Amino acid sequence: MTAHETSPPGEGLREGARRRLLEVRDRLLASDPGLGRLRGATAVSVSVGSALLVQQAVARAAGITGVPAFSMTLFGAVVAMLGSNALSGMLRREMVPAAAGFPVAVAIGLVLAVLTDVHRGLQVLAFAVVLFAAVWVRRFGGPWFFYGFMTWMGFFFATFLRATWSLVPELLLAAVVSSVWVCLLCSTVLFTNPRKILHSTLTSFFSRGRSVARATADLLALSPTSERRRARAIRVLSARRAGLGEAALLVDAWSSERSAIPAGWSAAALRRRLIEAQQAMERVAVAAIRLVDADPLLRSEAHTALEDLAARRDVSALIACDRLGRRATEVERAGGDGWWPARHLAYGVEEFLRFDAAVDEPPEVDPGEAEFEAASMLAFGGLPGSPAVAKDVAAQGRWNPVSRWSMTSRQAVQVALAGVVAIGLGTLLSPTRYYWAVITAFVMFTGTGTRYETLNKGVARIAGTVVGLVAAVLLAHVTAGHSVVVLTLILVSVFGAFYLAKVSQAAMTFFITVLLAEMYTVLGTFSDTVLALRLGETAIGAVAGIGVALLFAPLSTRATVRSARDAMLDSMATLLESVASTLEGAPSPDLDSQVRRLDDDARRLALVARPLTRHVGWGSTSPRTARRLRLYIAAVSQCRALVIAVQRRPPSAPTASAAAARAIAEAARALSLLPPGSVVPDAVEPLATGQHALFADAGAASHTDPVVRHLHHLAGTLTQVAQAASVPAPSR
Numbered sequence: 001m002t003a004h005e006t007s008p009p010g011e012g013l014r015e016g017a018r019r020r021l022l023e024v025r026d027r028l029l030a031s032d033p034g035l036g037r038l039r040g041a042t043a044v045s046v047s048v049g050s051a052l053l054v055q056q057a058v059a060r061a062a063g064i065t066g067v068p069a070f071s072m073t074l075f076g077a078v079v080a081m082l083g084s085n086a087l088s089g090m091l092r093r094e095m096v097p098a099a100a101g102f103p104v105a106v107a108i109g110l111v112l113a114v115l116t117d118v119h120r121g122l123q124v125l126a127f128a129v130v131l132f133a134a135v136w137v138r139r140f141g142g143p144w145f146f147y148g149f150m151t152w153m154g155f156f157f158a159t160f161l162r163a164t165w166s167l168v169p170e171l172l173l174a175a176v177v178s179s180v181w182v183c184l185l186c187s188t189v190l191f192t193n194p195r196k197i198l199h200s201t202l203t204s205f206f207s208r209g210r211s212v213a214r215a216t217a218d219l220l221a222l223s224p225t226s227e228r229r230r231a232r233a234i235r236v237l238s239a240r241r242a243g244l245g246e247a248a249l250l251v252d253a254w255s256s257e258r259s260a261i262p263a264g265w266s267a268a269a270l271r272r273r274l275i276e277a278q279q280a281m282e283r284v285a286v287a288a289i290r291l292v293d294a295d296p297l298l299r300s301e302a303h304t305a306l307e308d309l310a311a312r313r314d315v316s317a318l319i320a321c322d323r324l325g326r327r328a329t330e331v332e333r334a335g336g337d338g339w340w341p342a343r344h345l346a347y348g349v350e351e352f353l354r355f356d357a358a359v360d361e362p363p364e365v366d367p368g369e370a371e372f373e374a375a376s377m378l379a380f381g382g383l384p385g386s387p388a389v390a391k392d393v394a395a396q397g398r399w400n401p402v403s404r405w406s407m408t409s410r411q412a413v414q415v416a417l418a419g420v421v422a423i424g425l426g427t428l429l430s431p432t433r434y435y436w437a438v439i440t441a442f443v444m445f446t447g448t449g450t451r452y453e454t455l456n457k458g459v460a461r462i463a464g465t466v467v468g469l470v471a472a473v474l475l476a477h478v479t480a481g482h483s484v485v486v487l488t489l490i491l492v493s494v495f496g497a498f499y500l501a502k503v504s505q506a507a508m509t510f511f512i513t514v515l516l517a518e519m520y521t522v523l524g525t526f527s528d529t530v531l532a533l534r535l536g537e538t539a540i541g542a543v544a545g546i547g548v549a550l551l552f553a554p555l556s557t558r559a560t561v562r563s564a565r566d567a568m569l570d571s572m573a574t575l576l577e578s579v580a581s582t583l584e585g586a587p588s589p590d591l592d593s594q595v596r597r598l599d600d601d602a603r604r605l606a607l608v609a610r611p612l613t614r615h616v617g618w619g620s621t622s623p624r625t626a627r628r629l630r631l632y633i634a635a636v637s638q639c640r641a642l643v644i645a646v647q648r649r650p651p652s653a654p655t656a657s658a659a660a661a662r663a664i665a666e667a668a669r670a671l672s673l674l675p676p677g678s679v680v681p682d683a684v685e686p687l688a689t690g691q692h693a694l695f696a697d698a699g700a701a702s703h704t705d706p707v708v709r710h711l712h713h714l715a716g717t718l719t720q721v722a723q724a725a726s727v728p729a730p731s732r
Helices: 009-031 033-062 066-087 092-118 120-140 144-161 168-187 194-220 227-255 267-290 296-310 314-333 339-357 386-390 407-429 435-443 451-479 483-499 505-523 528-551 557-583 591-613 623-648 654-672 684-696 706-725
Strands: none
Touching: 009 033, 009 194, 033 066, 033 168, 033 194, 033 227, 033 483, 066 092, 066 144, 066 168, 092 120, 092 144, 092 168, 120 144, 120 407, 120 435, 144 168, 144 435, 194 227, 194 267, 194 296, 194 339, 227 267, 227 591, 227 623, 267 296, 267 339, 267 591, 267 623, 296 314, 296 339, 314 339, 386 557, 386 591, 407 435, 407 528, 435 451, 435 528, 451 483, 451 505, 451 528, 451 557, 451 591, 483 505, 505 528, 557 591, 557 623, 557 654, 591 623, 623 706, 654 684, 654 706, 684 706
16 A cells, blocks of 8 residues: 555645645746746836835925926836846845946936937937947946946936926936835845855756656657657657756856855755756656657556656655666566666656755765856846857858947947937837837847847737737726726736746737836826827837848848857867866866856757747748757767766776767867868768777677767767758759
């Protein structure tokens, strides 16, 4: 009898409810590693809501009433929104210097807008200058991204309010008050200790591991004849595996913060533990794919083990793994297929559970470890996006001098040009509402690297606005006259917009549209016509941004993909050369840091190749590109497994393994130098040399040596990459 059968019914129900809650928590943590999006959205919502009250109190104390008081309150809320977003994730010692620059940045925009309000052409020119500067200062990193945003927002808000010199003191006071207030909030009530963030991100990593188990269980539950559903399940599994790698890289990035590492812990040892835990789930995923057509009983036992793992029935999962191992032995003795991946799956589940059980225990500390350096730096509390990959790629346009500029300078010119076009076209639609077109054109060049990304962002903003209009019209008529409900809906919209900003531009725009409708309700200027103008101006701004991105010094997605691919292959070659040195007995390099650097390069490649591998907006897909990307990701996983095998035990044929590793490294470099349109890649010969070295010096135990086995697999994968990259010669 099982433990559930011998326990009282009430206790069994409580245990089942607890496990269901844990599974729900796993799904939440898996969707938001470290709860970064939840923390950021909560901080912005609290900052905006409390800033509204603080600004009203300051206005009363200063004797400010009427329109100036309302403008001050509204502007202070906007500064609080941007300021809290900027300070989120900073250390306390960084917050005060960063917040001190907020009122200065806002003042520059405000004063420039009021100065140029005397002439329409002069103000358009000033708008273009502010747009250029707001993007150009991003090159300095950190708070400068938000300083540029606040300068632009100060100019925009003064234009929106048609501010005069008499209103500038109140707006500057609001900026100072909100800056001080959000700095106080973010350093006290809303401050999150880096150690807690690291622990939360570490927990999210294991939650994402269980989400991989859920995807593999769903795959094994499908009928072997349902090809389309199987292909869809494999795509879901690939996305879950990529998410697991991203969580591991986030843990790695937060580990570089000294205050994040608990006493008695080692950042390098934690990195080693997560590399092995990640590879355990990679083993599970690959084995599950190979079990799809295996013995039905093997598939059933594997499905049970994975279901138990996903549902946090860990003891049951271990029991199912034991049954799976015994069944694999029976199939092996009977000469059947599938016993090898079945054993790998069982071993992977057991190993992952071993690491998960020790999540709160410090990993072993290596007293001789070198200075820890993260593979990827944090960017606004997360991993860097595609602009970090595309910043060193040259834009198209041989005769255009702008194409040779840095990415920030080039985008600054593009934003200024798109802004001027948006102002011109937006004014034709509405002389008083054109600023929504400018906002769209400006935002489209934020967080995008290539022309396809800009295109997709513009389409998403239009789609989000269309859907948001429907909801906004319905909600505005219902909430009119109910101040508390309106305020609540505004704060909910702020939370939703920032929580989903990194997930979906369409969803973020939806909430912003609802937010604007509620603000118009408060102002008493709400009408369906105003929202229709909002849609039209958004479409104009999107068209202006897309047109400039496609026609003026465009950055090719394929060129960016090639750059990311070359960086990844170079990291792979460096890692393999280090493995060869280790096998030859040379001083051991830091293989773990090189593995994480390779993982980050693979993440960057997958990020910029997304428009070419699946339908996103109007992007085109390439089956060959998608296949090569899958092969690259498989090669990275095999490199990770190779390093683990080298670290755990010495190989049976170190000389042959070292020679093979160097030959495969040479092949990886040859693949990175592969010119477009080549017929026979230069990587084929060194790959054959590496395979020959392994076979020529194969000892009696070499077929069981994991180092030799992983080198064989890696050579085979890169051979497929070389073959996929070949372009057949034209027939006569």
